[in-house]
Amino acid sequence: MPRVVVDVMLKPEILDPQGQAVANALPRLGVSDVASVRIGRRIEIEFTGEPDLDRAREIADKLLANPVIEDFTVHVVDADETAGAHS
């Protein structure tokens, strides 16, 4: 069953202290060529019928993202592309 994926990211101008903390830990892994890390959230929605992008946008705008601090994008993926699928 195809799903709608909603990606939520903090707006570029909003400080992401979690991302900074991860970036600051990378040198301890021996990684020195990462300029920055930003952390967001991926949400997969499965509709009872066909995937409905407009409905997903409405859900994202009202609940999944806070438009004051976050941006979101939506797209449809096949079931085998979702996070829980094993290849």
Next chain:
Amino acid sequence: MTARVGVVTFPGSLDDGDAARAVRITGAEPVRLWHGDPDLHGVDAVVLPGGFSYGDYLRCGAIARFAPVMETVVEAARGGLPVLGICNGFQILCEAHLLPGALTRNQHLHFRNRDQVLRIEAAGTAWTNAFQPGQEILIPVKNGEGCYVADPATLDRLEAEGRVVARYVGGNPNGSQRDIAAVTNEAGNVVGIMPHPEHAVEALTGPSLDGLGFFTSVLKHLVGAPA
């Protein structure tokens, strides 16, 4: 007649008991309200207490905003009902768009729990009229996601309209923009504050009695308010 001040309990609220106690200490009648019940039971004001409503899932306050009680609270607040959101309650008020801006992860990523000096900047709101403008008070702060953010235009508007209710003094505990600890809506009946006035109402348990002023303010406001 004794004023009746509602205190909402959400799943995960922690400070509803202390908020109700603060209401009682100031001589009003606390009325416990339940998140799943849209009936406000005729209260004269509402406190949204601190805690971790709905486990802070998704974003702090994001799910509580859709609780049945909140539909009524939002409508009543738009009609002038005094509403005080403390900590998680402040987050809920922002998520419900009753207050501008948002509360994000503390910049240093640490949970901060300490007694905090605040300067009251707006003493004209329903919840701060018992203070003098510029008065410094000491109440506990305890949050992990208390960093107040809004776009520069919104911050400028809040400043210009005198809607920054309180600022952190002597160190900003969470990175809030412009040291903002509390804001109000245009009408001054809705106030959100990150630190906890309800924990500073008795000498035995609080660092001061400074928190009482928020609860006496709303009683003064109700006496003066048209019926």
